[in-house]
Each structure stands twice: as structure tokens, then as C-alpha cells.
Amino acid sequence: MRAMVYRGPYKIRVEDKDVPAIEHPNDAIVRVTTAAICGSDLHLYHGMMPDTRVGTTFGHEFVGVVEEVGPSVRNLTRGDRVMVPFNVYCGSCWFCVRGLYSNCHNVNPNATAVGGIYGYSHTCGGYDGGQAEFVRVPFADVGPSPIPDWMDEEDAVLLTDALATGYFGAQLGGIVEGDVVVVFGAGPVGLYAAKSAWLMGAGRVIVIDHLEYRLEKARTFAHAETYNFVEHDDVVVLLKRLTDHLGADVAIDAAGGEADGNFLQHVTAAKLKLQGGSPVALNWAIDGVRKGGTVSVMGAYGPMFSAVKFGDALNKGLTLRMNQAPVKRQWPRLFEHIRNGYLKPNDIVTHRIPLEHINEGYHMFSAKLDGCIKPLVVPDVA
Amino acid sequence: MAYTRQRPGINESADELRARIPGWGADLDPKDRPSIPKLRLHDVPGAHWDFPERQPEHRPRERSIEHAFLTPVFGTTCPTSGLSGVIRRYAYRRYSEGRAAHWLLLLGADRVDAWEHHLRSFLTLRPDNPITQTGVTSELSRGGLTSRLGQKRADRAHHLLDPVVVAGPWVAAVAALAVALRSAVRSRRR
Numbered sequence: 001m002r003a004m005v006y007r008g009p010y011k012i013r014v015e016d017k018d019v020p021a022i023e024h025p026n027d028a029i030v031r032v033t034t035a036a037i038c039g040s041d042l043h044l045y046h047g048m049m050p051d052t053r054v055g056t057t058f059g060h061e062f063v064g065v066v067e068e069v070g071p072s073v074r075n076l077t078r079g080d081r082v083m084v085p086f087n088v089y090c091g092s093c094w095f096c097v098r099g100l101y102s103n104c105h106n107v108n109p110n111a112t113a114v115g116g117i118y119g120y121s122h123t124c125g126g127y128d129g130g131q132a133e134f135v136r137v138p139f140a141d142v143g144p145s146p147i148p149d150w151m152d153e154e155d156a157v158l159l160t161d162a163l164a165t166g167y168f169g170a171q172l173g174g175i176v177e178g179d180v181v182v183v184f185g186a187g188p189v190g191l192y193a194a195k196s197a198w199l200m201g202a203g204r205v206i207v208i209d210h211l212e213y214r215l216e217k218a219r220t221f222a223h224a225e226t227y228n229f230v231e232h233d234d235v236v237v238l239l240k241r242l243t244d245h246l247g248a249d250v251a252i253d254a255a256g257g258e259a260d261g262n263f264l265q266h267v268t269a270a271k272l273k274l275q276g277g278s279p280v281a282l283n284w285a286i287d288g289v290r291k292g293g294t295v296s297v298m299g300a301y302g303p304m305f306s307a308v309k310f311g312d313a314l315n316k317g318l319t320l321r322m323n324q325a326p327v328k329r330q331w332p333r334l335f336e337h338i339r340n341g342y343l344k345p346n347d348i349v350t351h352r353i354p355l356e357h358i359n360e361g362y363h364m365f366s367a368k369l370d371g372c373i374k375p376l377v378v379p380d381v382a
Numbered sequence: 383m384a385y386t387r388q389r390p391g392i393n394e395s396a397d398e399l400r401a402r403i404p405g406w407g408a409d410l411d412p413k414d415r416p417s418i419p420k421l422r423l424h425d426v427p428g429a430h431w432d433f434p435e436r437q438p439e440h441r442p443r444e445r446s447i448e449h450a451f452l453t454p455v456f457g458t459t460c461p462t463s464g465l466s467g468v469i470r471r472y473a474y475r476r477y478s479e480g481r482a483a484h485w486l487l488l489l490g491a492d493r494v495d496a497w498e499h500h501l502r503s504f505l506t507l508r509p510d511n512p513i514t515q516t517g518v519t520s521e522l523s524r525g526g527l528t529s530r531l532g533q534k535r536a537d538r539a540h541h542l543l544d545p546v547v548v549a550g551p552w553v554a555a556v557a558a559l560a561v562a563l564r565s566a567v568r569s570r571r572r
Contacts, residue, residue, distance in 0.1 A: 223402065
């Protein structure tokens with residue numbers, strides 16, 4: 001099969017790889033019909049995530065058709081169209097039965113601090129991902145779901161991570177009616193978080209980024225008030241001014257470990273790999289939210305230490321909430337919102353890239369060229 | 383304002399927001415959101431086991447020493463090999479996830495792994511090609527200049543560092559090879 005393969009920092013290529021095999025009785029093999037490149041894939045691409053091995057296939061957002069199932073699989077049969085949450089999870093461990101699907105203890109031998117994620121390094125279990133023609137899907141009775149007939153395939157692929165994560169970010173903010181919500185980062189997760197904040201009754205949604213085309217999307221797609229941080233000397237002071245010097249009630253970090261806005265933080269994290277991530281947005285969230293407010297962290301950070309302003313979080317009495325999204329827990333509600341027309345996930349898709357050109361897709365997404373917000377990967381198109 | 387007891391006003395009423403934003407308030411009740419209540423015990427649909435059957439371990443699989451045993455299911459892509467494999471296995475065997483040494487060794491092993499594969503690729507018909515593999519050609523096809531010129535982007539400064547990060551080790555490797563060859567030639571002449 002053809003598959004995207006990591007060759008070292010900033011380098012990928014498409015290679016012939018063996019079609020994955022059933023390795024556990026509850027495995028399925030899925031033929032991928034649409035995948036996506038996630039902003040967090042860029043952390044792997046840039047060599048930031050420890051134990052990212054040459055030869056690994058990335059891709060934790062994908063949908064496809066079941067090609068083969070293991071002997072204990074009861075809920076899927078060959079030919080089913082399925083959407084697969086980015087979490088690999090067993091459904092029976094201490095964490096899964098408490099709804100913490102993203103923290104499953106039975107799928108990642110390499111680390112206890114993170115669950116299993118498709119195509120996201122050995123630190124997340126050493127599974128190949130879906131930027132390929134085929135992918136192995138463990139616990140096929142638990143994670144994947146048939147794609148509803150009425151659902152657009154692109155909407156389905158965006159539900160496997162980006163939309164569920166953005167919605168979860170707003171949810172962890174504990175938004176109550178009339179709250180002022182600030183979202184740092186107008187990438188896919190930030191756009192969905194901003195949109196979701198309204199569903200939860202926000203009175204005002206502010207989005208901060210430095211890319212004008214993404215801020216434009218935040219205005220049109222997420223109805224948000226937007227600010228380009230490059231135009232302001234101090235983002236924290238800006239936020240205080242915008243909120244009558246109180247600060248936002250809820251701040252959502254949707255930028256994560258490669259956030260811009262502080263050259264030193266960015267370079268030490270993203271280029272020199274001396275931090276687990278560049279916590280620029282997180283620090284702005286901590287300082288920009290009001291005392292007693294909530295910071296929700298959805299941006300991805302590596303397992304190493306990061307220079308976070310923890311003292312300010314303590315002294316302000318903040319609630320910090322975060323996790324990888326337990327995707328499937330969000331689906332029934334998100335399905336409803338899509339059916340009701342409240343959410344149209346694929347409005348943010350800007351590029352559909354053939355698998356054979358994925359190297360250019362990664363560079364375009366990484367360097368933010370051509371107005372790129374969300375690139376999908378289409379294996380079938382040559 | 384923050385200096386008095388009044389909460390700063392929101393400019394729009396709930397009715398105005400509902401009229402302007404499709405779905406506004408659809409999830410207004412914080413207790414009726416998908417991940418609430420947290421930690422409620424429930425049967426996960428599809429999990430017809432108490433503990434999953436174990437996936438066969440066809441070759442020794444490294445694991446965190448914070449785990450009691452190898453998890454019943456695990457990824458099998460790219461098993462450890464070479465010098466990078468030695469470093470990785472040591473990092474897993476010796477240090478917990480709580481130790482910086484664990485992660486720094488793994489990051490170091492990643493760099494060794496990349497060079498092991500680069501060197502190995504030169505013995506094949508498809509050697510690594512940093513130009514095509516970085517996708518840098520999309521700078522021409524996807525508006526590299528127009529995407530940056532005239533834009534207030536905070537990332538323009540460190541974009542200049544990317545070629546150094548990518549090409550630097552290759553240039554250093556070629557330079558080191560040239561120096562080694564030159565000194566070898568000189569020592570033979572003596």
C-alpha cells in the first residue's frame with residue numbers, strides 16, 4: 001500500500017508499505033477514504049515529540065471502509081463505512097469505564113501519562129496512522145462507529161478529532177450564560193472552540209491569532225470578535241481593556257506547543273526542543289483570564305517541561321482544565337448539532353491533497369501558505 | 383468594571399445572540415453536556431471483556447517502567463533497531479516518565495535514528511532527498527512569497543531558521559566528510 005512515512009524532522013515521503021495485518025482478535029483493518037493533517041501532526045513533523053521513529057505513518061484523523069475484521073469483532077463487518085476516533089481505547093480499564101477514553105491504560109505500553117493515539121509516535125503507543133491506504137484499528141468494537149447515511153464524509157473526518165476537541169475545549173471552560181470567552185489560536189480547534197462557546201451560552205467570544213486569513217474565518221465561521229496580536233504591544237493589556245479590566249471569564253488555549261508571539265519561547269521549544277512546548281498562548285490565557293476564571297487547554301504539548309507561569313495561575317485562583325478529548329463521548333451531541341445546522345464542520349476545509357503530494361501539504365500547512373486552515377488527504381485521487 | 387461589584391455588561395441580550403448565531407445556547411445547561419458528570423462509572427458499548435485478550439508479543443516490546451506489565455494491546459510499527467534502538471531501550475528500561483533523562487534520551491535517539499536511516503538510504507535506489515521530502519517546492523506552487531509579504535505575521539522571523547534547522551546538519555555532515563577525506567589524503571601523501 002502507499003503510505004506517508006516520516007523520514008526525520010521536516011522530512012516525509014510516500015512509500016510502499018505492507019498492508020497492516022490483524023494482530024489482535026478485536027482488530028479491524030480499515031481502507032482509508034479520507035484523512036486529515038492535524039495541527040498536532042506538525043509537532044511530530046518538526047521533531048518535537050520524543051520517540052517519533054523514522055518509518056512511522058502519521059494521521060489520527062481518518063474515515064474509511066472496513067476491509068477485514070478480527071475473529072472477536074461483533075459490531076463491524078467488511079464494507080462498513082466507519083469514522084474512527086483518534087483515541088485508541090479498550091473500553092474496560094479504570095479510565096475508560098469512567099469516560100476518560102483518551103486516558104486508556106491498556107493500549108500504550110510506552111507511557112502511562114498519555115493514552116493511545118493513531119500515528120502519533122511511540123510515546124502514544126507506536127501505532128501507525130491513517131495517512132495511508134490502510135490502517136490497523138484496535139478495539140474495533142469500541143472506537144469506530146458507522147458514518148450515518150446523512151453525514152458528509154468530510155464532516156465525519158473532522159469529527160474524529162478537530163471538532164470534538166474544539167467542542168471539548170469549550171466544555172472544559174465551564175462556560176455559563178453571558179461569559180466572555182477568549183480563544184487563543186484560530187486554527188481548526190480554535191475555530192470550533194469559538195463556535196462551540198456560543199452553543200454553551202457565551203455572551204462574547206474573542207479570538208486572537210496573528211494570521212489575518214484565519215482571523216477572517218473566525219469572524220465569518222465563528223461569529224467572533226478578533227484581534228491580531230502583532231498589532232498590539234501587549235495582548236494581556238489588550239484583553240484587560242476589552243473586558244473593563246476584569247479579564248475574560250474563560251480562556252481557551254487552542255494554539256499549543258508551537259505558539260508564536262514570543263520568539264525565545266518559540267525557538268527554545270519548536271526549534272531547539274528544550275521545552276515540551278512554547279507556552280505563549282497558555283501564559284497569555286493565564287494572565288488574560290480574570291481571577292477565579294478558568295483556563296482550558298486544548299493545544300497539544302510534549303511530555304517535557306514548559307516554562308508556564310504557574311505562579312500567576314496560583315495567585316489568581318484559576319481553574320486549569322485540560323485533556324485529550326474523549327472523542328466518542330462528544331459524538332451524539334455533535335451529530336445533533338450538525339443535523340440541526342448549528343455546526344458545519346467542513347466550512348473550514350481549505351485544501352484537499354492527494355496522498356502522493358502530502359509532503360507539499362505538510363510544508364504548506366506548517367508554513368501557513370495559501371490560506372491553509374485545514375488540509376484533508378485523499379488517498380484515492382492521483 | 384473590575385473595581386466595583388458590577389459585572390461588565392455584555393452588549394447583546396440572549397435574544398439578540400440567539401437571533402444572530404445559529405444554535406446559540408443549545409448547550410446552555412452546564413449539567414447537560416457530553417462529558418458531565420466526569421468519572422461516572424458506565425459500561426462502554428462494545429467492550430465485551432473485563433480485561434482484553436493479550437496481543438501476541440512477537441518480539442520484545444519496550445515499555446514504561448511505570449506500567450506493571452506490557453499492555454494487552456500495543457502498536458507494532460518501527461520496532462527499535464540500531465544505535466537509536468539501544469538508546470531507546472535504555473531510556474525505557476532505566477528512567478520513568480517523570481525523569482527528564484527519559485525524554486531527552488528519546489529525543490536524542492530520534493536524531494540518531496534519522497541519521498541511521500539517511501545513511502542507509504544512500505545504499506538504496508531511493509536516497510533521502512531533503513528538497514522533495516521537506517515539500518519546500520510548495521513555496522513556489524502555494525504562494526510562499528504572497529503568503530508572507532505585506533502580512534503581519536509573527537512567524538516570519540523564525541521561518542528563516544527552518545532552513546538552518548533542516549539543512550544545517552546536512553551541511554555539517556558534508557563538511558565533516560570533506561575534512562575527514564582531506565586529512566586522510568594528506569596522511570597518505572606523507
